[in-house]
Amino acid sequence: MTPISRRSFLAATAGLAAAPAFGQSGGSNPDIAIIGAGAAGIAAARRIAAAGKRAIILEAADRVGGRCLTDARKFGVPVDLGAHWIHMPDINPVAKLAPGAGLDVYPAPRGQRLRIGRRYAREGELEDFLAALVRCNRAIQDAARGKADVSCAQAMPKDLGDLQPAIEFFLGPFGCGKDLKDISAVDFAKSAERDIDAFCRQGFGALLAKLAEGLPLELSTPVSLVDAFGRSAVELVTARGRITARAVIVTASTNVLASGKLKFTPDLPKRQLDACDRLSLGSYDRIILELPDNPLGLERDDLLFEKAENERTASLLANVGGANLAFIDVGGKFGRDLAARGERAMTAFATEWLTGLYGTDIGKAVGKSHATQWNASPWALGAFSAAAVGGQPSRRVLMEPFRDRVFFAGEAVHETLWGTVGGAWESGERAAAAALRLFGIVSKPPEQPKVAPQVQRPARAPRPVR
Template identity: 60%
Template sequence: MSRLTRRSFLTAAGAVAASPALGATQQKSKATPGEPRSGVDIVIIGAGVAGIAAARRILAAGRKCMVLEASGTVGGRCITDTALFGVPYDRGARAFHTPEANPVARLALQNRFDIYPAPPGQRMRITRRYAREGEMEDMLSAMVRANAALSEASRKADVAAAQALPKDIGEWRSTIEFMMGPYFCGKDLAEVSAADLSRAAERDVQAYCRQGLGAVVVKLATDVPVRLSTPATRIAWGGRGVEVETAQGTIDARAAIVTASTNVLATGKLRFAPELPKRQLDAIERLKLGSYDHVTLELAGNPLGLRSDELVFERSSGPRTAALLANMSGSTLCTVDIGGKFGRDLAAKGAKDMVAFALDWLDNLYGAGLKRAAGRSHATNWNQEPWVLGAMSAAAPGGQFARRSLMESINNRIWFAGEAVHERLWGTVGGAWESGDRAAIAALRVIAPSAPEPKQQPKQPKR
């Protein structure tokens, strides 16, 4: 994440250069009693989607903020790399779910990004052929029953999603387990709360951005003051405001918004003084990130015979499976996505093994000529990205309530935001944006009671 060289990154770097060093900020400003010496109202930890959304809201309210970003780039889990393959390649998020209700998709359109709808439907491979109409109907009916069972079970108790699945989904069980588990949230269903899955908003309708979703986030950060390569190491919140420590100095402010992922928070890389209340510590533990990675292959000449952005699953017989997104944005790039325990173990073995799996998997489904067509390749490893440490949060069984706990402020000084802090859009770009916006509104209401009220968000369809 931190090694990218992107032209678009320069925009954010410009914003950074414009903001003085932390110590200098403190020395220069003439603070009146009770006001932060830094002149900053709210410090935001993290320049991912949630942090940028929060900053834009605070700036729009006429207040001052500063975003501290640990890595060398803006975007967090949204990062577009144009250097690797010579075309925009999203290493993290790439799809706008429910684009008509997605705030980031709306802003991307306003900023003249080329957003286009994904082709409708998905294809299902059964070894070397596609599923027939009757087989697809069986699969869809099994999926409907699985969703109904999740919803039914979660009304009684927050059990593991695996426990809630109906017994009679027969030969589609493993495929459905993959689609609802590793593919949807990066975890196997035994590790996921049925209630969390069943409350998740529908994500079937998708749109893509030809320039890359990460490029959109960089653009939206244009006027935001971001300090790159500045990890916050400690937040003291016992006094009138907050004091945020970094290796480059301490910055004081009235409040802080923390958007670091739950896995980063769980490592203790960012400490709190006093320690966070037990309720929030428990919530962080229950909302740990799943594992999800892209293994991307250049396949010249369309050997798979698929259209642009076609999504393909296989009727699998175990967890050793994946999802294919073919010819992304009309390019020769095809991504094999892996996740859950299988994906985590494979990623731990390294990029070579991941690429070998992807080629074997495609070879098994489409035939031997494929390996000859393969050119350059790349595999992400989000579990190893030091300031993210995973893919997306999915509540552990019994842990759905944790999202609400993380929404509560810590003594009206600290607010958490990020994908984990959204009850229905967790694990998404849209959810991260809304949570950042919401945290900023809540913080502004405390530090500046005349701040604007939140706008009503468009309703998201339920799963």
């Protein structure tokens, strides 16, 4: 992060008098300013409003939701371009708010299919796959109890045979957005159970947008500097003027923080900068294909993996929400390299991959298509965090306030629900509770959910084999 002196800060802000002033929110002097209108920022703002304090959310993009975004225009139906799976809906704080917001959450089918070449895995083969997954989870759990952290790759059993690439994809790029060699065994082991899921009919991003309605919010307002020199206030430099608040909640992703796009004065402590590096975002992207007339013969919200031979693989979610849409998700290093080659290359991969699995020319069946590129999305710069070896404690380091009035929140700032919307939400509530304490308002921060044993985590019950 580039250091900035007090002098350069004053010079940088001198010209701002001419910038358009803050709009309808009238929020130039809020009690608490929140940087970012993703899940963490929305949760924080709701909590602060409920406590009777004035908050303002400053959002760089021209929309709310951050990495949880539903598009309803590209395909004429709601399509989640970011988060889609609502994990553990019974305890997920966002899922619980859906009925009150008038949106429907329905259970995702349990289980997944496995494709081996051009046929489905037989029952025994699927059981072998699931048993191997359980064994790998257990091996990572065991390794995480060791003296020193290791990578998940180091912890894996060495006798997985030809199941290895499929299992590596499932646990690494699909589950965490990174290859197993880049993921801390301790971080993986600490993540909470995520094997029961739901979907929001109108889209997960639409649900978040609904929950943001009525909150004081300034869109298209990137914050470039957080000046925490003051004893009783923090000044923010934004593209549309300056704001002073008693406290600030920063929800920008770890990659945005590490990029130096958002500067701090005085500089953030090295341990917090290092924490951002250790909690860098993995790569996870979605290629969406319109496939009229169900050419793959799959069911609604059918999830499928392949018994891959190498890392060039993906997951398939078919007939999403009952529409003619297929989500082909790629991640890790392969997904990152593919996404860097652009939307055409991504669509070509997805089409060829499905053609290889089903033997019919899927290219002919494809209507519209679209692919996300989250690594290039300027205010995300990646998908979600997964700690590097030795990086799990960094999540706690980011929970430390900076100069007593700058609080960090976001999916990376959660020890067990990292990488999820629910985790981001809870971290936003926790940061809001901490900021409200400056005003003498004491409320109980949300408890971290109990971590269920990981050994069962990916072993969704097998679906019947056709």
